[in-house]
Amino acid sequence: MLQRWNGVAMCLLTAMCGLAVAQEPVKIGVIEPLTGSVAYDGQSYVNGAKLAVAQRNAAGGVLGGDVQLVIEDGQCSPANSVNAAEKLIVRDRVAVLTGAFCSSATAAVQPVADRNRKILLSGVSSDVRLTEKGLKYFFRSAETDKLMSKAFSKILAKDLGLETVAYVGVNDDWGRGGVKNFSADLSEAGVKEVMVEYFDHGETDFSTLLAKLRAAKPDGIFIAAETQDGSVLVRQLKEFGVQSKVFGVGSWATADFIKLTGEASNGIYAAVPYVATIGGERNAQFVKAYSAAYKNSPGKYSAAGFNALNILMDAIARAGSTDSDAVRKAMLETDYKAPNGEYRFTDKGEAYGFDAVLVQISDGKLNIAAQTTIDKP
């Protein structure tokens, strides 16, 4: 709701500026959860996106005009995200779309975007199936569960000395996909699966699940959960005296996650495509600009939003127009230098070439335990 007023304010502003510069702004539609249990992560994505756009506009914009974001709250729900997509396409007439965070929501938006011949770039949704549908205008600049588990399963199994693992995931496409892929790859590495459980978004009390975990006594616990659910779960794990090693996927490698989780975050591992402490000049600049704008260091989703918008704006600039077919062609030629490696796309719209890191949190610091580049699938 708030974002809508922001949008209105931005429309008014650009309308006024429009009098001076005649050139039409390039509109980009953003669908992210701004309320609900992943609101924090969705907001990080929007923050990263806004930073990318502000930097681009300060450097002259795209196609001679400013880039304008139209942001909608999809709440991570398929129904709301579809409504948001329809509104962005029909009413706001955006040139391209990015969203909708949760894999289930993105899957629902895909046919809408495809029917309207709009480029849809997801910077977050990691369900493997999204790029397997043969959709012409869909791209993904995110790590899939499959790529992450392939990259880190062996390292995890060896370095943590795991023999048995329990899998816990949030009850949606992303959580189930993460559990499925990691359990397949870890099983291949000789790690035994002792328990699989799911929980719903926004769950607050995990005591039942923890009782089962305590009884199963696994060496390691794999968790697929975002900031809110994940921090509560990890904290309660320690409260209930569960001693297993904890690792997982989700936006854990951030200062806010550590603050929320407190001492319980000590020693846990997170497999992420981005963490603020990776090296390189491009990342140093990104961290500096982001911290200056939001008084907080960027996390996985801030980088995802930043990268997705830059990839889209680059493609529109290269295409020389906002025509979907021209932009699609330009997207396939992407060679974007991100804070975390370089992004390229396969013909299916799957990104590769960027880095992935295994982060260990110790004493409130984010230490990189392993770093690898996501190969062409």
Added chain:
Amino acid sequence: MDLFLQFLINGLVIGAFYALSALGLTLILGFMKVVNFAHGELYMLGGVIGWWVTSRLGLDFFSGLLVVAVAMGAFGWLVDRFLIERIRHEGEEAGILLTIGLSVFIINTALILVGSTPLKVAGPVAATPLFLGSAVVTENRILAVAVCAVLMAATHLVINRTRLGRAMRATFQDPMAAQLAGIGVANIYACTFAIGTIIAAAAGMLLSSIYSVQVSMGGLVTLKAFIVVILGGMGSFAGAILGGLLLGVVEALWGGYVSTGWVDVIGFSIVILTLLFRPYGLFSKRAERA
């Protein structure tokens, strides 16, 4: 068998929290006949204000709780006098629309003020695990259950033993007669809403010290509270407590022996069955339909 004890304890702890979350709603819904869809948001506000006074103003937990109670009591009183009063005799639909609007307003105002970051209220005791045989429960949960019990007992005393409580009961039995007897009916309505708000907010702050509070978490709280109220019977004090405990235990056993992934299914199934077979609630003496 070892696990059964653990599931039972977990269920009772969660059930006590459910009961407290629902207590405020059963007052407002049962007595005032206002279907309060902003209940979860009042709970959330309690958590957010609790976080603010403890982490920003540096108050200890219980002083913070007192501040939350006073501030939210005043807020609830004002909401009733300036908003709900206008639609008092317009039927339930007006109340539903008004409280849905109120909840949207509260969520978005809170989003502007504190953002979407989850917040953790510092609890009065640490979450040290206590081992009871093979089962484990944390100290902060035991304390929270104790505070729940105190709050419930206090509410019970206010309603049944004080002048205000007597005036409340009289007003909701027959507003006209109560008014003729010299009771300031408008004030009684506002006080009832204020008490409901205080309980919701206190529950919010208490539980935010165990879990965490996030601006848009209210919807789930409202849903669970409605389940408990329907289970226990509207306006039934004991019903809310028993309903809460029952829901907690059933959820814990279902999650423990079947699957934690589909735990909400059980709550809603119970609601549907209750509405079909005992529309006044499981613990209500009235069984006939109105």
